[in-house]
Amino acid sequence: MHGSLARAARGLSRQFTLVNTSSTRVSGTHVFGRIDGCLNLNQGKQNECARCFSTKRRRRRGSGARLTPDPGPADRNEVKSRLLTPSEFEREASNLLDRFEMAVTKLKDSNEGLEITRHPASGGSEAVDEASDPSSMPHGGQLSIKVASNGDMYWAGGTYWLSIDARAGIVRLQSPLSGNFTYIYDPSSREWVGTEDGHRLIGMFTRDWIRQNNGVPDI
Structure with missing residues (x-):
């Protein structure tokens, strides 16, 4: 009887470990995937902002506009x-x-x-x-x-x-x-x-x- 109880306990422990490990993996995959996505997105935004800023600066430099006083x-x-x-x-x-x-x-x-x-x-x-x-x-x-x-x-x-x-x-x-x-x-x-x-x-x-x-x- 004691042997049956021990085997049952070991089985429950193994199932709990598998469930916990799977949950951790799923959670880990979700978390890291989200973080990677945010990092990639942020990196893309940074690259995009850098390109926009560079373009704006190029346009501003290339516009050749001059400030002239308003005639009286x-x-x-x-x-x-x-x-x-x-x-x-x-x-x-x-x-x-x-x-x-x-x-x-x-x-x-x-x-x-x-x-x-x-x-x-x-x-x-x-x-x-x-x-x-x-x-x-x-x-x-x-x-x-x-x-x-x-x-x-x-x-x-x-x-x-x-x-x-x-x-x-x-x-x-x-x-x-x-x-x-x-x-x-x-x-x-x-x-x-x-x-x-x-x-x-x-x-x-x-x-x-x-x-x-x-x-x-x-x-």
């Missing part, structure tokens, strides 16, 4: 002015004065004492001082719009001057409310824009006009 307003205006020939500028500037003259003339009946005068080119090629009297400065065409005073201490009357400066390729606006501004024609937007901050001439004039007068000019 004066430079951008000069570039825009070069897009127009002298004859094109004169045509656009003259058309601008025509539009202003027509628009404010339609509002004469609504604004007592309004005087609109178109002045032909006065000639002269010397530089124009912005602070000088617009009625005496040389120009390539001019429009004056005299507004009668309405008794308001803030929005009193005065004269708006639109002057063409063909030499500089600009149009000047002198407003009794806002002061003096210079504009250049922008072919992309077909607008006359301020040389300092890019605001629109028509917008500036309209803003001042409605403070002093009746109606909105359709320019």
Whole structure:
């Protein structure tokens, strides 16, 4: 009986050993296979990242891009002015004065004492001082719009001057409310824009006009 029990015990021990060994092998195979895979994957990622980094660096070196400072307003205006020939500028500037003259003339009946005068080119090629009297400065065409005073201490009357400066390729606006501004024609937007901050001439004039007068000019 004791011999039978001993044989049974040895059999159970052998089965347990086989199961444990098999489990260890399976576990070992799984663990090492996973680790090898991770190492291979990581190694592949490292190789891939190295290739990408090398490619990026090669592209960056081979791009030949140069950093250039952003041109200032004066430079951008000069570039825009070069897009127009002298004859094109004169045509656009003259058309601008025509539009202003027509628009404010339609509002004469609504604004007592309004005087609109178109002045032909006065000639002269010397530089124009912005602070000088617009009625005496040389120009390539001019429009004056005299507004009668309405008794308001803030929005009193005065004269708006639109002057063409063909030499500089600009149009000047002198407003009794806002002061003096210079504009250049922008072919992309077909607008006359301020040389300092890019605001629109028509917008500036309209803003001042409605403070002093009746109606909105359709320019």
